[in-house]
Amino acid sequence: MERIKTAIVGASGYTGQELLRLLLVHPQVELVAATSRQEAGKPLSAVFPRFRKLPGAELPFIEPDPDAIAATGAQAAFLALPHGVAAEIATALLERGLKVIDLSADFRLSDAAIYEEFYGHAHPAPALLDEAVYGLPEVREDAIKAARLIASPGCYPTSIILPLVPLLKAGLIDPETIVANSLSGVSGAGRKADISLLFVECNESVRAYGIPKHRHLSEIEQELSLAAGEKVTITFIPHLIPVNAGIATTITAKLRGGVDAAKVGEALEAAYSEAPFVRLLGKGGCADTKNVTRTNFIDIGWHHDSRTGRVILTSAEDNLGKGAGSQAVQSFNIIFGLPQTAGLQTA
Ligand SMILES: NC(=O)C1=CN([C@@H]2O[C@H](COP(=O)(O)OP(=O)(O)OC[C@H]3O[C@@H](n4cnc5c(N)ncnc54)[C@H](OP(=O)(O)O)[C@@H]3O)[C@@H](O)[C@H]2O)C=CC1
Numbered sequence: 001m002e003r004i005k006t007a008i009v010g011a012s013g014y015t016g017q018e019l020l021r022l023l024l025v026h027p028q029v030e031l032v033a034a035t036s037r038q039e040a041g042k043p044l045s046a047v048f049p050r051f052r053k054l055p056g057a058e059l060p061f062i063e064p065d066p067d068a069i070a071a072t073g074a075q076a077a078f079l080a081l082p083h084g085v086a087a088e089i090a091t092a093l094l095e096r097g098l099k100v101i102d103l104s105a106d107f108r109l110s111d112a113a114i115y116e117e118f119y120g121h122a123h124p125a126p127a128l129l130d131e132a133v134y135g136l137p138e139v140r141e142d143a144i145k146a147a148r149l150i151a152s153p154g155c156y157p158t159s160i161i162l163p164l165v166p167l168l169k170a171g172l173i174d175p176e177t178i179v180a181n182s183l184s185g186v187s188g189a190g191r192k193a194d195i196s197l198l199f200v201e202c203n204e205s206v207r208a209y210g211i212p213k214h215r216h217l218s219e220i221e222q223e224l225s226l227a228a229g230e231k232v233t234i235t236f237i238p239h240l241i242p243v244n245a246g247i248a249t250t251i252t253a254k255l256r257g258g259v260d261a262a263k264v265g266e267a268l269e270a271a272y273s274e275a276p277f278v279r280l281l282g283k284g285g286c287a288d289t290k291n292v293t294r295t296n297f298i299d300i301g302w303h304h305d306s307r308t309g310r311v312i313l314t315s316a317e318d319n320l321g322k323g324a325g326s327q328a329v330q331s332f333n334i335i336f337g338l339p340q341t342a343g344l345q346t347a
């Protein structure tokens with residue numbers, strides 16, 4: 001099979017680097033373009049010496065110009081760009097016939113008014129919202145197969161939506177009682193100059209932020225509402241912790257009256273026993289980021305708190321992996337008819 005010509009737009013950032021790490025060695029991919037305004041003209045290997053001697057590592061970064069990207073013959077482009085910027089380039093690349101897998105939040109919400117409410121500016125390309133597919137392969141595999149434009153989910157949302165969807169679909173928990181606490185490594189904030197993200201500022205610091213209305217609530221509530229068949233509103237408390245990467249999430253919700261707690265395990269098993277990247281830890285299992293960093297796995301465990309009638313779910317993923325880059329590659333694999341695991345079997 002001929003390899004799929006692929007571009008990474010915004011390849012010098014953290015998720016861009018994760019995409020480079022995966023796509024330079026993906027057996028069905030030929031990386032034909034990687035963009036960065038700051039690094040244009042330099043070979044990938046000069047900017048990221050870790051890639052030296054890998055095939056393709058001498059490719060030079062180019063400017064993020066849609067004509068230049070299309071001229072490389074790229075059939076697909078991953079966008080690892082800031083919100084707002086991605087929508088514009090996505091539009092231009094779709095017009096040039098490429099499939100687009102966008103890692104930003106620009107196409108995750110189906111309602112432009114909610115985008116404006118949470119992102120503080122009008123949606124840059126509302127005409128594309130209807131056709132964009134929320135790229136959570138465990139929930140939307142069929143829609144992803146037919147998609148031209150994938151909105152790859154946010155890092156926190158992936159860690160919250162995947163444990164909850166089976167329980168909401170089965171009607172096991174009361175949607176009004178959901179509380180999610182997440183702890184994220186600092187790479188979740190991107191590779192930008194920001195005093196609050198300096199080593200000395202973060203290294204001995206653990207703190208909540210973004211409460212009570214972090215922007216990820218918009219997509220979390222959209223997806224949970226679809227699963228529950230009713231409007232779901234949750235409490236979400238993100239925290240920044242002093243590690244490079246990884247998200248640990250703990251969710252609690254009240255079981256509906258009369259529900260046997262064993263049904264929680266059964267619902268998770270029924271949803272994910274065949275999913276190659278969801279690892280169920282069972283009742284009593286506690287997910288740990290050390291087992292998932294640099295992989296596309298999400299680990300999920302659960303407990304029953306019989307004193308409060310609550311279920312407690314834990315999940316762990318890599319924010320740059322299942323929360324971003326490798327999950328985007330999983331969607332790419334589905335679009336191009338490859339096994340979901342192609343290029344992603346790492347531990
Ligand atoms: N970090 C994470 O854990 C996750 C991030 N995401 C999302 O993925 C996207 C990328 O995130 P991340 O990699 O962290 O971001 P970074 O800030 O680390 O990287 C951004 C990239 O975009 C390029 N870029 C920035 N501004 C522009 C512009 N105006 N025009 C063209 N290129 C530009 C940068 O290169 P240069 O400036 O040289 O052009 C760089 O390559 C974001 O939308 C983010 O929200 C999603 C899930 C998780």
Ligand SMILES: CC(=O)N[C@@H](CCC(=O)OP(=O)(O)O)C(=O)O
Pocket residue numbers: 103104105153154155156184185186187188189190210216238240
């Ligand atoms: C630690 C940290 O700052 N995390 C980021 C979320 C990660 C991210 O990049 O958001 P998207 O997944 O929507 O692109 C934040 O809270 O804004």
